[in-house]
């Protein structure tokens with residue numbers, strides 16, 4: 001089954017989508033008393049939802065029903081659209097529906113990776129090692145550690161000029177050669193959620209397949225930014241075995257996780273989660289499970305609205321054209337990097353020449369002498385620029401990138417002193433971009449950072465550092481309840 005014939009991508013549709021995310025125009029009152037439209041540079045954490053997705057969900061609500069009901073009109077409609085959502089996912093990642101299935105899991109990429117780890121451990125027990133990289137989000141590390149205790153090998157990042165921050169391919173090849181047929185799978189992020197650096201996933205697939213290992217791709221920070229070619233590659237060894245990502249990273253609400261996998265990897269064993277919706281027959285002393293995908297992997301009532309919102313977004317992105325989206329975002333990231341590189345006092349992590357080492361989505365940096373928490377707070381309070389700071393759930397990579405920069409700059413310190421210093425100052429500021437981001441957003445960031453560098457002591461005096469490392473303004477307070485509260489909104493509706 002393939003999603004029905006897809007219309008060709010169009011520039012006009014891309015232009016329409018770009019300017020229509022919910023919340024692009026949200027205004028806040030700043031520490032200066034001025035009201036301003038925010039600049040949203042936190043897409044890698046969660047993307048704003050596209051207006052077309054919201055509109056689709058609003059249209060769906062009157063028909064919403066449980067997909068496990070069968071014969072009434074709403075159930076038929078919900079079931080058919082929910083099935084279409086699965087086909088859309090497969091189409092979006094170019095996975096052949098004959099050999100691959102897509103299913104939704106409860107909590108984003110994290111839920112998906114936990115399921116994949118448990119399933120592959122059970123499926124291929126003789127292969128007891130997982131190879132991953134130091135670049136990973138904890139969601140693509142801890143689930144594997146839990147299922148393969150003591151047997152997860154972390155390949156370091158590259159520090160040679162031209163690919164600083166990418167996975168070290170030489171070390172990856174050595175690790176695979178060392179563990180050989182013990183390797184169950186290699187699991188790697190397609191795009192770093194810290195630096196935005198793109199890993200060569202097809203090259204890694206080829207390497208892994210040489211040893212009979214599988215390739216699992218964490219596409220959480222990739223799916224919104226780059227086309228994914230799961231199967232049908234010129235060399236079948238380049239095909240990906242499993243791809244996992246989350247709805248909230250691709251402009252959809254909520255966080256359904258999606259697993260796209262070769263069917264044979266999940267077939268022939270009891271699914272990790274059992275319950276309603278995935279069984280054929282249940283007696284008090286036995287039960288038989290459905291053999292068909294994706295049902296057998298979706299125990300319980302699924303996140304129907306989450307899946308439909310996600311599929312709506314993927315369809316809209318497809319109609320806008322993922323190749324074009326990737327090209328335009330790459331151009332924007334290069335523009336932002338050039339602007340940031342002109343600032344004094346800024347450390348940008350990873351290779352900054354994007355013609356040598358491509359990036360998608362994110363750039364992380366620090367201002368020398370200012371803590372990341374302070375910079376993020378000032379960007380918010382004085383410039384209405386929303387960024388993320390700290391370690392982005394990728395502690396090992398952040399630590400390694402910071403240590404490497406310190407080692408280059410502080411050549412009179414010992415390794416221990418550098419490591420202690422890196423731990424003390426661990427954290428970065430991350431600006432991350434999406435389909436709706438513009439050159440004006442990048443300019444606003446560069447100008448704000450220029451002012452922060454120029455007026456650093458003035459800004460420092462305005463904040464108090466809390467013991468945990470967060471910064472609070474000495475006089476300015478933001479009261480979220482004045483803008484929105486669930487209770488207030490419900491009260492207003494009830495009392496209108």
Ligand SMILES: Cc1ncc(COP(=O)(O)O)c(C=O)c1O
Pocket residue numbers: 044045107108109110111137139140189191192193218219220221246255
């Ligand atoms: C690369 C990467 N992997 C995994 C995750 C976890 O995704 P989720 O929070 O949707 O489970 C994230 C989230 O930031 C991510 O960026």
